[in-house]
Amino acid sequence: MKGSRIAITTFALITGFSDAVPTATVELSIPPKPPAGHLTVDANYQSYSIEFSYMNDYAGNNTHPNKFSHELLQNLEDISGALPIIRAGGTTSNRATYYPNQTDGVILIYNHGTWEDQPDAMSIGPNWHQSFRQFPKGTKYIYNLNFYDGQAGLKQTVLEASAAWDALGESIYAFEIGNEPNGWAGTSRRPANWTRQDYVAQWKQFAKAIAANTSLPEPRFQGCAFTAPRNLSRSPVVWNVANVLQDGLAEGGYLATVADHDYMGANQAPLPTLAKNLLDHFHMTSLFRYHEALGNQTKALGIDYVIGETNSISKQGTANVSDVFGAALWGIDYVLYSAGTNVSRMYFHMGTPYRYSAWQPIIINGTAPFAKPLYYGNLFTAKALAGGNKQVVGLVNTTSLTAYGIYSTSKLESVAVVNLEEFNATMSVSRRNRTVFRLPSSAGDWSKATVRRLTAPGVDTKENITFAGQHVDASGRIVGTEKTEGVLEDKVSVTAGEAVLISL
Template sequence: MPSQDPPNEHLPDPRPEDAATGTRRRKLRPAVVVPVVAVMAVMAVLVSLALFLRPGTTVDAAPSPAPASTTATAPAKTLPPAPAVSYYQQAGPPAGSPLEAVEPLQISVAKDLVGTRLAKGMVGISLEATDLADPSLSSGNASLVKLFQEADQPVLRFGGNAVDRRFFWTSTNEVVPSNYTGDKAHPVRAVGPADLARVNTLLDAVDAKIALTVDLGHYGPDRAADMAKHAAQIFGPRLLSFTIGNEPNGFGTNGVRPGGYTIENYVAELKAYANAINAVAPNVPISGPGAYDQKWWQPFIDADIPQKKILSFHYYPMYSCDGVVDPLASPTIANVMSRLMHERAVDYQQAALAAGRAAGLETWLPETGIAACPGSNETSRTHASALWTADYALNAAQLGITRIGFHSSLLTCKGGPPMSAVCSGGAYLKPDGKVSGRANFFGISMVAEMAEGKFLKVNTKGGGLVFAYALQNADGSTSVAIVNENDPEKSAQTEVTIKLPGEPLTGTMTQMTGPSYAAEDSTVIDGAKSEPVPLAERATVEGFKYGSQTQTFKLTAGTVTVLNFQY
């Protein structure tokens, strides 16, 4: 859950003027006096030339002088013949829509770099630590392998509320202590080395990495170090970090530490854990504090611990579940589909980035989602959540956050956490292991499938509720992502004009669509419930002008579109 106080040419003429008339006065040049001796010398030379050039005498002609000034004309650029193409067929607005006009959108993509980049694995999935015990997390689960491949080299982060309450690590098959409590929907789980080995088969199958959280709720540095030792041996370079505890800022009020828990308590225990972990896994970075309260960031930064490499924070922008604390932070579609929500995310994430950069730390957002509220709300499972997810991830990456994890669960789609990006088939609390993605997962996939690149500066004007991002890719191409959050039920297509940093020979597109903000189980990419069509197979954006730096076309509302221009 988040903090409840989220940070938001003419050169001047040198000639003098006549003071009285305002006109320019011409300067008179002084007369030139030529001495008589000089004149006689010139005449002598002329006489000599006349005698020399008498009839019958020839001389080689000197080359004609070049004109006083010439202007070189660059040859016209010759383009190869334009290839035959097939154009992308966008879905239009639903039949009977009122089609409210949208102001044309102008996008100018500069050659200047922002200074940040989008890397593979930036967008990932956060799961509960107890999910490590789930047998479905295996390379043998075809549905899960396919799904995580569509997230393209994701980071799987394990933590959540479970890690400090219901997660028991043992490498010797110990019995779970009686002070670990859960319920039918959230049982206590014991996890051991065999579970980590099984999970590693999944990581290998989908080329994923992993980040782990150790239990701080039940104080035990030695047990945490034992887990770290086995994890480092099993996962090797796929293991990115350890976080010590999940949201320790809440321990004193949510029952994890009934006697109260202060920042000072946390720092002392953090040091004990970090030193114990470093002794057995010295090459694995420590991240933290994994808190949703800004006051806890700096104490972690200042703590004297080994391998302190990553500042991690959690943020759920919709934290006012009943709308009383902040009506604009309650989980409604109107709030989610607003420019204010985008700007609030910028403010909060920039605050974390400023703290991390000042300390020389990488900044991660390993646990996030639309809302921290339990149960269902009007944003759950909707197309609006898919639009929000894509913009939220791209915005975070452009700001400089290098890892982001959307919190999810492997519980059943029926009755399981409604905000989870993934869920399992089967009856309530009886998952069959056939895992699928919800609407917001397709927002993740759209971003994850983009080519790696460096963010370019972009200027936009008009277009209504729209956000645009551009990347300079390693192959020299330009990718432009446009998140069009205008209402797909009401808004007409938006006319888009893009000025590119070059003259493209190809311009292709892939697009995520949905019929309405509130539509559930209706979000598709390129017309199917799957990842984007591979780049080499994508159709050409309609209206593409071969070799033109300026491109104009139309985009349907309620879409995420990724364009790629090759030069």
């Protein structure tokens, strides 16, 4: 998605900042309507993926429902008009075994000590499904099934799927079969000679068996759930979603969507940084080009493409990168950029102890549940896409400044501006650069527009974050009086490390 050309000038603006601070003016060019055939997205375009083993922590059960998570999801519905779809999946879904006679909902097995990021194995029983009834009424789920090999594996997957469908029925939006199977050949999960074509044949065998043993309407499967795509070759040995569709994955009528996963880096040496991995717009777009290409290819083949698991940094995030305000700004830029391509939905992954989670669902080491910075970015995009039926067009596309026009029924409804320039809480506020965006009068009557500002003391902070003057309290509620701003002389200013939503 390419942004328009922009004009930038610098001058000194005296608004409580030092007059030595250079301030840029950006002249926005806003098209009257989106391009023909541009993707239209739902209000819950931004949804969530919860690590399978931690669904009980996030949702609770009949006797101990998680009211904090419930409140945070309800906030998003109240703002956007739609509940996020919840994918319960991830690596631990590959380690799960369903036992119909197990009385405990879930048993987690850790071989390396308590509070490792993930259990090494898990078993689930019928009471496990209670967790899928605790979120706000109407919540839909993608249920990531195990994908053990052979006839015994097929029997176990069908057993797990049948039990879930019997318990949850139409609240299941889709089933996934296995997590990131494109990396399984030569591991304990599959032999070294297991090919992409073998995957397609086995996936269809499992999907057919599940459908035959349930009253599952078709199509009701999300295929692939592959690791980040980095190869678009049509070679028969290259795994990507377009290639498996060419191999016949959609044959049989079971497939609704295909999914890839992605992150902006990995939590390993050399460690990712906030500046390079999250606050650099072009780092994100350099990775996203694969999704754009695959989204276009799968659309041409008649199947919707989603980013089914994503967040800032893989391996559960990097401290002081994934869990600070800069991640909220990155999340806004990431979602809105994606919404302007043929990616039909995206799911932000989280787990109880994960650094990149949007919220901590339970008490950990004496710290009560709380909304993390990323959640504030999620509130912003929920407001931007509220009501659904939205089309998003890139307006500014630079390393640290981005802007997006958001349209409803081809009419401009709002403009989102993200300033990714790094400003830390330890810096002098007098040195916080400010950029002024000049809005074209031809695009609307800006004198009647409302501005909502997402801000914090710095991109490195974890606290004192507000969206339109409000914050999330210890119960998960949005509190405080909403503070909005107007547009003066068709201009809006955005300081380093802030985002604004300008609504007509």
